[in-house]
Amino acid sequence: MENPRIKLAIIGVGRMGITHNSIINSHPDVEITAIVETSPHILNLIKKYIKGINTYDDYHKLFENEKLDAVIICTPPTLHYAIAKEAAKNHIHVFSEKPFTTEKAKAEELAKIFEEQNLVNQVGYVNRFNDIFVTIKQYIQKGLIGEVLRFKSEMYSCTITNTEEGNTWRDSRKNGGGAVFEVASHAIDLVNYLIGKPDKVTGSCLKSVYSKHVEDAVNATFLYKNGISGTLNVNWSDESYRKPTNKIEIFGTQGKILADQHEIKIFMKRENAENNMRKGWNAIYITDIFRSVPFYVRGNEFTSQLYHFIECIQKQKMTTNCSFNDAVDTLDIIDAIFNDYELNGKF
Known part of the structure; x- marks a missing residue:
């Protein structure tokens, strides 16, 4: 007997809600039964153009009226x-x-609750599903560039490029606004994924460029008990970047890796025939290594992460590749940056 389709609801239909809706709607084993959105205009459009979907303006009503297997919170x-x-x-x-x-x-x-109840839990740190960064993690684990000594994790975007009036959630840290929560969290999680969670944060600097109440640029230094050190550089007011871009630089005893979401450049001190690497510079492009997905929006990784979520539900695999516990580690480093800046970063 075939497994029944997973009944799923989308809560929040902004940019990411629309993206996730389009992707998960392509999954043959998923049925989107309901959508929650507080904007009357968007709800009216959904009612007009998407048939067979129940709509709600309050998530409490959703849980009261729908029998669901999963939700995507946006x-x-x-x-x-x-x-x-x-x-x-x-x-x-x-x-x-x-x-x-x-x-x-x-x-x-939340991590404890979901673990105790054996519920699948996942957070949208999409870099963990990007084929470039997955490949880099494999290279590090194989020791391709030897022992890791230092790194630099960067993220840039043109999200905020005008003076903010301070009346949106993006200009309120309490609501999750600011470059640390919105942008640096991706760069921090990428460090946790590739290198491991830092043991200490120091030298933190938060700088406002356009925003009134939150930071637009972030710098910090990460230190590890094993001697590794790294830096975090983030700016969401950089107009030289058309799209959000993650960059990682990793320096090891036997070589160096430079990468973004689309390309890896590897400098090798000596040839490595096993991994088809010559001495000197090597280049690997996303088109060389990507894993095909059945539906493409913004990047293969966006589909991969949601299909992984559904697979974990179907196989009753409670530990995902980016669990609530993984997100707790990222929040721990975010807190450390804020605390370090308050204690040591101001003059």
Whole structure:
């Protein structure tokens, strides 16, 4: 007998909600039964153009009226905690957009609840599903560039390029706004994924360029007990970047890796025939290594992460490649950056 289709709802239909809806709607084993959105205009458009979908303006009504297997949460981060907790009460699996919550204690609470109830939980740190970064992790694990000594994790975007009036959630850290939560979280999670969670954060600097109440640029230094060190450089007000770009530089005893979402450049001190690397510079492009997906929006990784979520539900695999616990680690480093800046970064 075939497995029944997974009944799923989307909560929040902004940019990411629309993206996730289009992707997950392509999955043959998923049925989107409901959508939650507070904007009357968007709800009216959904009712007009998408048939067979129940719509709600309040997530409480969703949980009261729908029998669901899973939800995808795409609301502003400050709402994630309450929605995910309500989902757990109804024994519903959750995919949440990053940064999961804005408070580490709440994130830890949710991680514990979902683990105790054996519910699949995943956070949208999409870099963990990008074929370039997956390949780099494999290279590091194989020791391709020897022992890792230092690194630099960067992310740039042109998200905020005009003076903010301070009346949107993006200009409120409490609501999950600011470059740290919105942009640096990706660069931090990428460090945790590739190198491991730092043991200490120091030298943190937060700089406002256009925003009134939050930072637009972030710099920090990460230190490890094993001697590795690295830097974080983030700016979401950089107009030289048309699209959000993650960059990683990793220096090892036997070589060096430079990469973004689309390309890897590797400098080798000596030839490595096993991995088809010559001495000197080598280049690998996303088109050389990408894993095909059945539906493409913005990048293969966006489809891969959602299909992974569904696969974990089907196989009752409770540990995903980016769990709530992984997101707790990222929030821990975010807290460390804020605390370090408050204590040591101001003059």
